[in-house]
Amino acid sequence: MVHQTLPLSATGAFPALFLDYIAQQPNLQPFYENFPTVANFAQQIAQKKEFLATHREVLVRALTRQYAHIDQKPDLNVLLQPNTFTVTTGHQLNIFTGPLYVIYKIVTAINLARQLQAAYPDCRFVPVYWMATEDHDFEEINHFNLFGKKYTWQTQQKGAVGRMMPKELGEALKILPERVPVFEKAYLQCNSLADAVRCYMNDLFGAEGLVCIDGDDPALKQLFAPVIKDELQHQNAHRIVSATTTQIESLGYHTQISPREINLFYLTDGLRERIVAEANGFHVLNTDLHFGEAEMLAQVVSNPERFSPNVVLRPLYQEIILPNLAYIGGPSEVPYWLQLKGIFDHYAVPFPMLLPRNFALYVNQASQKRAEKLGVSVEQLFWDDVRLRKSFVEKTATVSLALAQEKAAIAQVFEQILMKAILIDKTLEGTVNAEKTKTLATLENLEKRLQKAEERNHETEVSQLLGLKNKLFPNGGLQERSENFLNFYLNDTLFLQKLLAHFNPLDFSFNVLTEEEA
DSSP: OEEEEEEGGGTTOSOHHHHHHHTTOGGGGGGOSOOOOTTTHHHHHHHHTTOOHHHHHHHHHHHHHHTTTOSSOOOOGGGGSTTEEEEEEEEOOOGGGOSHHHHHHHHHHHHHHHHHHHHOTTSEEEEEEEEOTTOOOHHHHSEEEETTEEEEOOOOOOSOGGGSOGGGGHHHHHHSSSOOHHHHHHHHHOSSHHHHHHHHHHHHHGGGTOEEEESOOHHHHHHHHHHHHHHHHHOHHHHHHHHHHHHHHHTTOOOSOOOOSSOEEEEETTEEEEEEEETTEEEETTSSOEEEHHHHHHHHHHOGGGEEEOTTTHHHHHHHHSOEEEEEEOTTHHHHHHTOHHHHHHTTOOOOEEEEOOEEEEEOHHHHHHHHHHTOOHHHHTSOHHHHHHHHHHHHOSSOOOOHHHHHHHHHHHHHHHHHHHHHOGGGHHHHHHHHHHHHHHHHHHHHHHHHHHHHHTHHHHHHHHHHHHHHSGGGSOGGGTBOTHHHHTTOTTHHHHHHHHOOTTOOEEEEEEOOOO
16 A cells, blocks of 8 residues: 555645644634643543543443444443543444445544543553434435445435434345445344444444444433523523624635524424424424423423533533534534534533544556556646646647747737837827737637647547546545545455555545555
8 A cells, every 4th residue: 555645725625714724724713622632631621631530421321222232342431431532423323334435534533532541551442433313314324335346225214314214225235336234234133213223333443443323312312401491591502602703704715504593402302303492482383293391491401311512512422521622514514513612611511622534545557558548647646637648648749739828929020110100100009919918819719729729639548537436526525524434345355454554644644555466
């Protein structure tokens, strides 16, 4: 495996707010606490030392219940120790793990825990995968791409996806190009999608110490109940996040999320709908459910699991129930966490370090050989099609296609004509300049025609080049946002180990991993 890195800014694939955070631009400092470096974790550990022992006990009991159906489970009791901390990533429950970057998130978390263990041997560090079991946007998780084909799960089930029964995915398993026992076991033997995801993630990464957590748990929600009650009564999150959002946007950045007046859903089997305030209490949108204030607050005490935080409050919920130091997220997640620090300050909860996940392009031998034959570097493949095609044609052309010298010569001739014209009649200046502009435009046109003519001469190579680009950047986007990890794992069972070996969680660069010939 050949491993090289590129600056994220050189890929043209990331938003300004994300890049400026990584560059530690001073204007963003008010929106986070500690920037992720090995040394800065000492301060983060000190801040999280006060994590309550009672919360640890509730957490371990909940995880023990959730892992009841797992034979070879990670050591959950280590989380009872006051010197044990977590580093967390999270994602929706995409079928068959979804896009490749979900795997990259988890590998980043595992490697960060390893690196911290080496730096702080007196502590223990546990990588955690937060399963977005309460999410109800089924259309976002119901498909994945494998070897150029899209597989889609069709179901009539509604509500939180983690509660859905996954046995329907047996039909998808039958039409995959190869058997994948890890998914057969998970989808056919588990009674909920949450259990299925925990099952296959444990088979893939349990040996690396990964712990999967399901926040859809009554005991864990009980720890969050004071925030739920406060949100229903006072709606502080809306005010705080709106103010922070205005600040960030005033700096010229685009923000990711917009707070609601009430940032909670009402959650029962088959239902997850927004809670909104009304004159005499609360209403659950798109239902006939109405509750008086006292009735709703009583449910917070008796049934806290019926309240599900949205994107604004979910991060706070995570940090209340976990002894967490860092959240590992992508180019959309890190920016929206920057909008949330004020909520953490309001509830006196330590704000975690925000760590960009690892990013990568995986180039197999066939693609590498084609790139070498075409004489194009991987860095150039990040260019848009127009620039890539133009650069390739100019490099392979037998004569120069640029008319820069000719344009300069024409401009000089017109300068001489202009001098003569002014001496004769100053009113001719506009006419001469107009003719100059027209002539230079003609040369620009000729230059483009020369480029296109040369492209036709190299039509086969250009077609091969753009085919290679599309293979590595499906539909013009990053490979990791489209392809599934099975594209590589089915051909190389060491794929995950290679990622673990090459990713550096604290190197915020773009990784290019190229297979070497055997």
